[in-house]
Amino acid sequence: MKTVYSLAGSKSISLSHCHLPKWCFRILSLMKxxxxxxxxxxxxxxxxxxxxxxxxxxxxxxxxxVAELQAELQDAQVQPLDVSKPDLTAALKEIRMQYEVLSARNQQSAEEWYKSKFANFTEEAARSNDSIRQAKEEITEYRRQLQARNIEIESLKSANESLERQLQEAEERSNTEIQNLHETINQLENALRTTKGEMARHLREYQDLLNVKMALDIEIAAYR
Structure with a gap:
């Protein structure tokens, strides 16, 4: 498996070099x-x-x-008014007041709506930041545990290599001792064969001497 994943500002992780796949998959999930x-x-x-x-x-x-309307209202106010129409100024003032109230109300409503939207987006961004921080903390903890396990694995590997070396040395010593024993056995067998040969030769010589003695005894007896 050659899955490799990395988070901005952090090291990449390759599952092909991971000693603990379960933790590595969890770390990759948190990174995603x-x-x-x-x-x-x-x-x-x-x-x-x-x-x-x-x-x-x-x-x-x-x-x-607002500036355009205010300019229009000011232009309307500075124009000479006909004395026969005394209600025009009051009507303009009433229209202006109604417009200002409506404008303020619309502006306040728009600002409240945008403030609400901005607050919602701010909360979502804060939650996203919390999720990122929590994910980074979990990744850090899993990396710490993974590092501890890797150290433990390396220690066990070293102990295993030491035991394998001791076993190999013991086997070599055993093989050397066995070879020495085989050589000793061969030497003893050769010595035994030599001894048997000498004993057989001595027996033949003894038998020859015994035959000569018997012949002499017979000859001596004949002379008597």
Whole structure:
């Protein structure tokens, strides 16, 4: 297996060199979750920036409209009024007041709506940051445990290699002793064969001497 995954600012992990696949899979899963949370946070930040730009644009448009209406009202106020129409000024004031109330109400409603949206996006971004921080903490803990297990595995490997060396040395000593015993046995067998040969030769010589003695005894007896 050659799965390799990495988180921004952290080392990559390869399952082909992992001694504990279960933990490595967990670390990869946490890394993927952290990446997804980071992407979600970036998307939220982009949305917040877009909303802020939209708010600024709407405020500019609103300010321009208010300025235009105020200019029109001022132009209307400075025009000479016919004495036969005394209610025109009051009507303009009432229209202006109604517009200002409506404009303030719309502006307040828009600001509240955008503030609510901004607060929601801020909360989602905070949750994403918490998820990323938690994932990084879990990854750090799993890496610490993985490092401890790797150290333990290396220690066991060293102990196993030491035992294998001792076993090999014992086998070599045993083989040397067995070879020495075989050589000793061969020497003893050769010595035994030599001894048997000498004994057989001595027996033949003794038998020859015995035959000579018997012949002499017979000859001596004949002379008597």
């Amino acid at each position: 979750e952290a990446d997804r949370a980071a992407l979600a946070r970036l998307e939220l930040e982009k949305k917040v920036e877009a909303l802020l730009d939209e708010i600024a644009f709407l405020r500019r448009v609103h300010d321009e409209e």
